[in-house]
Amino acid sequence: MRFSHLLIPTLRDDPGEAETVSHRLMLRAGMIRKVAAGIYTFLPVGLRIIRKIEQIVREEMNRAGAQEVLMPIASPAELWRETGRWEYYGKELLRFKDRHERDFCLGPTHEEVITDLFRREVRSYRQLPINFYQIQTKFRDEIRPRFGLMRGREFIMKDAYSFDRTESAARISYQKMYDAYTRIFTRCGLTFRAVEADTGLIGGTSSHEFMVLADTGEETIVYTDEGGYSANVERAELLPEADPGDGQDQEALQAVPTPGMSTVEQVTSFLKIPPQRLVKTLLYRAGQETVAVLVRGDHEVNPIKVARLLGAVEAALAPPETVTALTGAPVGFAGPVGLKGVRIIADHAVRHVRNMVVGANKADTHYLNANLDRDFPPPQFADLRNAKAGDPSPRGDGSLKVAKGIEVGHVFMLGTKYSQAMNAHFLDPQGQEQLAVMGCYGIGVSRTAAAAIEQNHDAKGIIWPVPIAPFHVQLMPLSQSATVLHLAEQLHDSLSAAGVEVLWDDRDERAGVKFNDADLLGVPYHLLIGDKSLAQGLVEWKSRRTGQTVKIPPDQVLAHAQRHLQS
């Protein structure tokens, strides 16, 4: 492909709107252009990358036995009302009316539409298991779209939905998708990790997220070196630890003034104690109930765990008025001692804190040396906090480490949530109606492209992994001399004929311009043809990643290319 036949509007300057590496580089390399907040046009080079990823996804989905369909982007409100999500989904669901005033939305995901298809068309257990997938544009009206393709409002997603006879059969479908995802991200040339994820309200038994590891990732994961355990921090289970048994004596409870000191940092540095000795008391609103949650000063409450313990949909910090009403003190001075009229729950780690510092439920006052049993009744203990580096693994295989990741895939056991809401049945061998057991599986295709850049770039630009690179080789004639141009054309033709994807920079630009654009674009191999080396009958093959250059005769280029592209 000739460079001059594609619109590749590279930019010399960083666009002011982009902060993130992938966003900046995709704009500069002329791969995407913004149309509105979180909404982008893919230009030819950007689209080629998307197509590459899609192709890998498609091959692996097909191999795993899923069948491709294409559902509409617009879907009618009735389907969403059946599952309650028309109300539940909130503002992220972009709604509109057609000319007859009928309610529609742009699909943010397609459980409703696919379940509707299933219940209309699939009758018998003989047709199961069945798994449908599509690669399609999704729309989610995010609160704050950001980072270019990383969190767009419109994005390209592969979504798949499996239907099985039983829970155990569904687990097999789930495992097939899990394995397919592992192959997909491996084939894309990405460094990633599958982590246990929260199943949230949807319930079900399993959920895994596939995280591309990158320091710029929005998600935090914990893992052990041996790979025995890895999970999203939100999800990571923490077992109760044994009492370190330092045998400290309980000292007398004592109120101390802590004027204006409402944060852990302020109180601990004022009292000159380590944060582990402070126990903070946070009031959470979960459903109809308000609870006081105790965690150690160096720990963070995990609201998802709080909600799960209480059987609520979600838990959020109570507003300041509630805090004042219940504790009689402004925010920052709540504590378990003498706290009335509210249930208290505590993280396991609190059990072993002796002589703790806690709020005194009085403005500008904390207690020193508060102790369980003696000063306040023992609360219910549970795992209520986020994991942090150094915590013991729940599998007992060492301690947890922390890393940042970008969520590019998510597999999910749904159970019968949707089949029940929408009456999606099949007939079992006994002729009885049974609810289909479902799973759903998503891959952010456009986000995968962005994640690949976050993981593979240097100061000069992108460095694509070969399998998802827009081209394999960028061919650069460095002068306009007839021999150089002639050889460039010959090499372009012979490589292309052999299936090597060549971007031939046929522009009449200076060498420096071509080099810089090539580095920006990130095509993995550069083939340089210049008068200098050609004088010795050689051309240069250069690796974008390592910068390593070898000089080879033109008739060996094809073999050389094939050798590099295979690995």
Next chain:
RNA sequence: CGGGGCGUAGCGCAGCCCGGUAGCGCACUGCGUUCGGGACGCAGGGGUCGGAGGUUCAAAUCCUCUCGCCCCGACCA
């Protein structure tokens, strides 16, 4: 939704405080010279200064309203 910032040529920006009819670099067009890591010269094209209203003899500049975009945050006591 709260806070901050920004809309002036395709991109990056100056001009705005202190009103006087728009400028710089890159990109783009033509010609010439150049040609292995973002060349140079000469000559050009391109902007109703996000939009609407107001003040004024005069508005990119002052005032009001509006639209769009970016960043941070959305409450860890």
